[in-house]
Amino acid sequence: MNEIRNTSSVLARQLVDAPWRTSTRSQTSNCVEVAPLRTGPAAVALRDSKDRSGPVLLFNRTGWLGFIAGAKNGQFDLD
Numbered sequence: 001m002n003e004i005r006n007t008s009s010v011l012a013r014q015l016v017d018a019p020w021r022t023s024t025r026s027q028t029s030n031c032v033e034v035a036p037l038r039t040g041p042a043a044v045a046l047r048d049s050k051d052r053s054g055p056v057l058l059f060n061r062t063g064w065l066g067f068i069a070g071a072k073n074g075q076f077d078l079d
Contacts, residue, residue, distance in 0.1 A: 014038065015045060015056060022049055 018035035026032065031049035042058035059067060070076060 011040060011042070014040070018045060020047070020052075 014037050015035070018037060020033040020035045022031055022033050026049070033047050033049045033052075035045045037043055037045055037058075041060055043061040044059045044064040046057040046059070048054060
């Protein structure tokens with residue numbers, strides 16, 4: 001139990017201290033921020049800049065590269 005709690009607190013500290021960057025494609029109401037993570041199984045974090053204390057998506061390197069490829073190919077387009 002302590003191991004899980006410690007892992008969560010380490011991750012929480014990483015997210016607070018992470019060098020978050022806003023997308024250059026962001027509009028006033030559709031903004032995301034991305035941050036590289038230095039240690040642990042997650043390599044990249046993604047969040048909504050309007051809700052910085054809200055949920056965060058975590059990606060390992062392979063998952064992040066797949067997500068970026070899918071976004072570039074229109075896999076997540078809504079129309």
